[in-house]
Amino acid sequence: GEDVEQSLFLSVREGDSSVINCTYTDSSSTYLYWYKQEPGAGLQLLTYIFSNMDMKQDQRLTVLLNKKDKHLSLRIADTQTGDSAIYFCAEIWERGGSQGNLIFGKGTKLSVKP
Amino acid sequence: DTEVTQTPKHLVMGMTNKKSLKCEQHMGHRAMYWYKQKAKKPPELMFVYSYEKLSINESVPSRFSPECPNSSLLNLHLHALQPEDSALYLCASSQEETVNTEAFFGQGTRLTVV
Numbered sequence: 001g002e003d004v005e006q007s008l009f010l011s012v013r014e015g016d017s018s019v020i021n022c023t024y025t026d027s028s029s030t031y032l033y034w035y036k037q038e039p040g041a042g043l044q045l046l047t048y049i050f051s052n053m054d055m056k057q058d059q060r061l062t063v064l065l066n067k068k069d070k071h072l073s074l075r076i077a078d079t080q081t082g083d084s085a086i087y088f089c090a091e092i093w094e095r096g097g098s099q100g101n102l103i104f105g106k107g108t109k110l111s112v113k114p
Numbered sequence: 115d116t117e118v119t120q121t122p123k124h125l126v127m128g129m130t131n132k133k134s135l136k137c138e139q140h141m142g143h144r145a146m147y148w149y150k151q152k153a154k155k156p157p158e159l160m161f162v163y164s165y166e167k168l169s170i171n172e173s174v175p176s177r178f179s180p181e182c183p184n185s186s187l188l189n190l191h192l193h194a195l196q197p198e199d200s201a202l203y204l205c206a207s208s209q210e211e212t213v214n215t216e217a218f219f220g221q222g223t224r225l226t227v228v
Contacts, residue, residue, distance in 0.1 A: 031216070042120075042204055043157065043219040088156055101147075101170065102206075102217055104156035 004105035006089055011111045018076040020108045022089030025070065032065065033090040033102070034074045043088065046074070076110075084112045117141075120205050120220035127195065128228055135190040135223045137205030143218075145169075145211035146188040148180060149204040151222070157204055163188060164211040195227045 005023045012018045024032065030051050035043040049056045049063045049072070056063045062075040076083055086107040092100035118139045127133050137146065145164045149157035162170035163182040171180075177199075179191040188205055202224050208217040 033216075035219070040224070042118075042221040043206075045216065045218060048216060100212060101159055101162065106156055107154075 004089055004091055004103055006087075006105040006108045008106065009109050009111070011113065012079050013113050014079060014081055016079055018074075018079045018083070018110055018112075020074045020076075020087050020089075020110065022072040022074075022105055023070055024072065024089070024091045024105075026091055026093060026103075028094060030100075031092055032063075032072050034061075034063065035088040035090060035104075037086045037088065037107070039085075046087075079110075079112050081112045081114060084110055086110070118205055118207055118218050118220035120203075120223050122223055123221065124224045124226075126226045126228060127192065129195060129197070131195075132191070132193045134192065135203055135205075135225075137188040137190075137207075137220055138186055139207040139218070140186055141207065141209075141218070142185075143207035143209050144185060145208045146182065147206040147208075147217065148188070148190050149206065149219075151202040151204055153201075161190075162211060169211055192225075195225075197227050200226045 003025045033048040034046045036046050037043050047058050047061050049065050060077045064073045086109050088107045089105040090102045093103045094100045121136045147162050148160040151157040159172050160174045161180045166182045177194050181189040202222045204222045205220045206217040
């Protein structure tokens with residue numbers, strides 16, 4: 001079955017870079033996503049990467065994809081206290097035909113210390 | 115406008131009550147989703163509507179009844195819930211229910227069953 005794995009916690013100091021890692025199982029996943037969830041809030045789509053890409057950069061965010069190892073990472077440069085949140089990696093689980101649904105990892109709680 | 119609006123933000127209900135959660139989007143998305151998120155867990159898919167028709171029901175108990183009155187609205191009717199149903203209920207939408215799904219989430223309804 002489908003499974004997305006993430007480490008549960010990450011603690012960094014303000015100004016440092018954060019790297020959140022994820023491994024996924026469905027080698028046919030066409031898109032992979034990173035969502036951010038602040039306490040008591042919904043999920044915010046941060047970025048996504050298409051499976052034929054190795055890297056995508058969007059301002060402070062860099063996504064790296066190693067399709068051979070099914071490994072996805074999210075790097076946040078110059079991490080700020082406002083980046084403290086839970087970050088979910090998600091892949092599309094293909095149900096058949098072109099239908100697909102998001103499957104989330106357990107989430108990584110990022111704590112940023114001043 | 116990439117907003118998915120959910121009401122109410124908080125709901126407390128007794129086990130004999132009937133209540134409804136509402137979700138609205140005006141992005142022209144044709145797929146809408148209900149997710150349930152327990153504390154410190156990832157969101158779990160409950161229902162998917164595609165073009166106003168129920169596409170997926172992830173074996174959800176009948177005390178949860180979804181409804182899609184039109185392409186912009188999605189409701190979740192609640193009846194005879196149990197305390198273990200207390201959770202954050204998230205609505206999401208995407209352009210289509212396909213493998214390149216870019217889903218946008220609402221802020222959620224925090225439900226407490228007493």
